Amino acid sequence: MAAPTAIENPGAEQAWRWLQPVAQASSLQEVLSGLRWLMPLLDTLPDTVFFLKDHEGRYLAVNKTLTDRLGVKDRSALLGRRSGEVFPDEFGHQYEAQDERVASDGETVWEQLELHLYPNRQAGWCLTHKLPLRDATGRVEGLVGISRDLQSTPNRHPMxxxxxxxxxxxxxxxxxxxxxxxxxxxxxxxxxxxxxxxxxxxxxxxxxxxxxxxxxxxxxxxxxxxxxxxxxxxxxxxxxxxxxxxxxxxxxxxxxxxxELQRRGRMAMRAAARDAQLRQQAQAPQRPLPAQAATSANPLHNHGGTGYWAD
Incomplete structure (x- = not known):
């Protein structure tokens, strides 16, 4: 496999550095074998998503950050599946098209600025890198990639x-x-x-x-x-x-x-707020009306009934 080139982004550069030995493998199976000891290190990068895919764009390996972002407890739930099967349609199809260009055409995606939407519907900016993985004959067997979150505030560089x-x-x-x-x-x-x-x-x-x-x-x-x-x-x-x-x-x-995604998101948030309010009202303790108010407001009072109201 051709080794990835180093990049300036600190977290992404660290990930590529760890991947250098694995990238020297001559087949995709050798890459997977090398990742068995490397994955615990890649799991320590909370702001960096790592993934390895086969020629068809199916996940072969992912780090914990990706499973967390997708709300998946076990990474095995992602293995063998394509992006379109685990991401919302609006994003999944785009990611699959990008994978196709890398795996089929040998294209490199380098420092692609992207806006991602996370499960909590918060938007986050990242830089994505994808490289084709080739065997000894030059045939593309799969792809490897990382997406690293951009810092919300600049680093403490002297400049x-x-x-x-x-x-x-x-x-x-x-x-x-x-x-x-x-x-x-x-x-x-x-x-x-x-x-x-x-x-x-x-x-x-x-x-x-x-x-x-x-x-x-x-x-x-x-x-x-x-x-x-x-x-x-x-x-x-x-x-x-x-x-x-x-x-x-x-x-x-x-x-x-x-x-349209924004509109659906606002509707879902309003529905969730209404549900929360109804649950709160249902759980609120009931208390009797004051005697005078109950006499005037409750039509059952004069028939021996008892009227109640809730906050």
């Missing part, structure tokens, strides 16, 4: 304070075209220095952060009664189709599908 103003400007003005040269000038660095230091601090390139800011804004605008074309304009896209392609590549579904 953070210097770059913060540029990052804030980029996010605030995401509707404008990206001008890396201007951002570099803001902090007194060359373009090459700026891009290198920016990636170390934020785990993203300036272009990836620009895309992230636009798509994040789009998920909020899609909750409003606007057409998809209007949402695209609000996020700085002059081409509606370009926005739709970027949104689907990042989120795994079309803007319209995401809007």
């Amino acid at each position: 953070h304070q210097r770059l913060a103003s540029a990052a804030e400007h980029l996010r605030k003005h995401h509707t404008q075209a990206l001008n890396v040269s201007h951002l570099a000038d803001m902090v007194g660095l060359s373009v090459a220095q700026f891009e290198r230091q920016f990636r170390k601090v934020y785990e993203l390139s300036p272009r990836q952060m620009h895309t992230q800011a636009r798509i994040q804004a789009a998920t909020q605008w899609l909750a409003q009664p606007l057409s998809v074309a209007q949402v695209a304009q609000h996020c700085g896209y002059t081409d509606h189709s370009a926005f739709a392609r970027q949104f689907r590549a990042t989120v795994g579904m079309t803007p319209s599908q995401y809007r």
Whole structure:
């Protein structure tokens, strides 16, 4: 198997480093054998999903982080199944199409910025990497991949304070075209220095952060009664189709599908809130009406009945 290349992301780099010996195997079965001792280490990465799949996109190995994200107690429940069988349709089909490009065409997915929805319906940004695994003859036998969560706050890199103003400007003005040269000038660095230091601090390139800011804004605008074309304009896209392609590549579904998912999520949350309120009311202790109120309010009072009310 061809060994993966090292990457700058600390957690992802650690995972690839652990995988180096396994990646030297000459067959998929040898990779699986090597993972038996490596999996306990991969299970210690709570912000990194790891998976190994065969040529058909079926899971052969997964770490604990993926089972936790899917709400599965035993990883064996995922083995032999495809993404479309374990993820919601909107995401599963997209992941399967991505797997197909890697396993069938030998394509590499590298630092793909993606917005994932977790079981608690909270959205989280991550970088996904997928590599084809080839046997000694060069035939693709499967694929290996990781998806690592991006930090919600920048790491404690010494350049953070210097770059913060540029990052804030980029996010605030995401509707404008990206001008890396201007951002570099803001902090007194060359373009090459700026891009290198920016990636170390934020785990993203300036272009990836620009895309992230636009798509994040789009998920909020899609909750409003606007057409998809209007949402695209609000996020700085002059081409509606370009926005739709970027949104689907990042989120795994079309803007319209995401809007429908939002709508269903809001309905489910309202239904859950109503159910909780009804359960609370049903469990609340009952107490008798005050005598005067019971006499005037309860029509059974004059017939010897007893009237009650609940909070």
